[in-house]
Each structure stands twice: as C-alpha cells, then as structure tokens.
Amino acid sequence: MRRLYCAALALLPFMAMAQGNSLPTRPSWGAIASSYPAYGYAFEHSTREAAEHEALNQCRRNARKPAGCELRTTFDRACGAYAQGNFGEWGAAVGPSANDAAQAAAKQCDNHLPTEPCKVVVRACSPR
Numbered sequence: 865m866r867r868l869y870c871a872a873l874a875l876l877p878f879m880a881m882a883q884g885n886s887l888p889t890r891p892s893w894g895a896i897a898s899s900y901p902a903y904g905y906a907f908e909h910s911t912r913e914a915a916e917h918e919a920l921n922q923c924r925r926n927a928r929k930p931a932g933c934e935l936r937t938t939f940d941r942a943c944g945a946y947a948q949g950n951f952g953e954w955g956a957a958v959g960p961s962a963n964d965a966a967q968a969a970a971k972q973c974d975n976h977l978p979t980e981p982c983k984v985v986v987r988a989c990s991p992r
Contacts, residue, residue: 892941892990895919899932900952905944907988912938943989945969947982955982962987 893915894907904922909915916935923933936956937944945965948954955972959965966984973982 890991892992893938894940894942894944894988894990895938896936896944896946896956896986896988897923897933898936898946898948898954898956899923899927899929899934900948900954902927902933903946903948903986904933905946905986905988907944907990909990912940939965939990941990941992943987945984945988946986947973947984949973949976949982950980953977953982962989 891908891910893909893912895915896905897903897919902923904919904926906915906918906922909918916938920933920935924930927933936946936954937958939958942958942960943962943965944958945962946954946956947969953973953976955969957965957968957972959968966987970982970984
C-alpha cells in the first residue's frame with residue numbers, strides 16, 4: 865500500500881501538466897540598486913517590481929543620501945553582480961553564473977578609468 869501511495873505522489877506533477885494545470889514556479893526575480901558607497905540587492909522575488917522595491921529599500925537603509933539610490937540592474941532566472949570603484953564609478957551585469965556576472969560588472973566598472981581596480985560587492989542569483 866505504501867508503494868502505491870508513493871507512486872501516486874510521484875505522478876501528481878505529470879498528471880497536473882497533462883490536464884493543463886501548471887505547477888507554481890519558484891520566485892525568480894532579482895535586482896540591484898546603489899548610491900555610492902551604499903547598495904542593496906534582492907533575489908528570489910515573485911515579480912520584478914517586488915525585487916526592485918526590496919533592492920531600493922535596502923539601498924536607502926544603507927545610504928547616506930537615501931534619495932540617491934538608483935536601480936542598476938534586474939535579472940530573472942539568472943545572476944546579477946555589482947562592482948564599484950573608489951570614486952563612485954560602478955558596473956552592473958547579468959550572466960548565467962555569479963562568476964560571469966561578476967567579471968562583466970568589474971570590467972564595466974574598470975572601463976570608467978578608476979585609479980584602482982573595481983571591487984565586486986554583490987553577487988546574487990535567482991533559481992532557474
């Protein structure tokens with residue numbers, strides 16, 4: 865009896881898809897906001913707006929000038945990264961992995977001619 869019950873549970877997702885019912889998806893939106901030197905980020909939110917709101921609020925809590933926080937990037941089922949330099953230069957990027965996003969963000973920031981290499985301060989991924 866137990867085997868029959870376990871087999872039935874294993875088939876439920878496939879039965880739901882066959883009937884046209886989709887299973888709930890995991891929250892997948894993320895966002896990064898900043899106001900040098902502060903930043904905020906969010907991941908695993910169900911909507912883009914919710915992720916943006918969380919990232920901006922987190923940035924505002926950390927910033928000297930809360931009104932200066934700006935959205936830098938959003939991502940869905942991907943990874944986002946944010947890098948900053950010593951004088952306010954920044955770079956933000958999205959990629960398939962945290963390392964890919966971080967490398968692209970650092971490169972973008974470094975293109976603003978910082979005196980020292982930019983540092984990646986945020987790496988966040990949402991589930992695929």
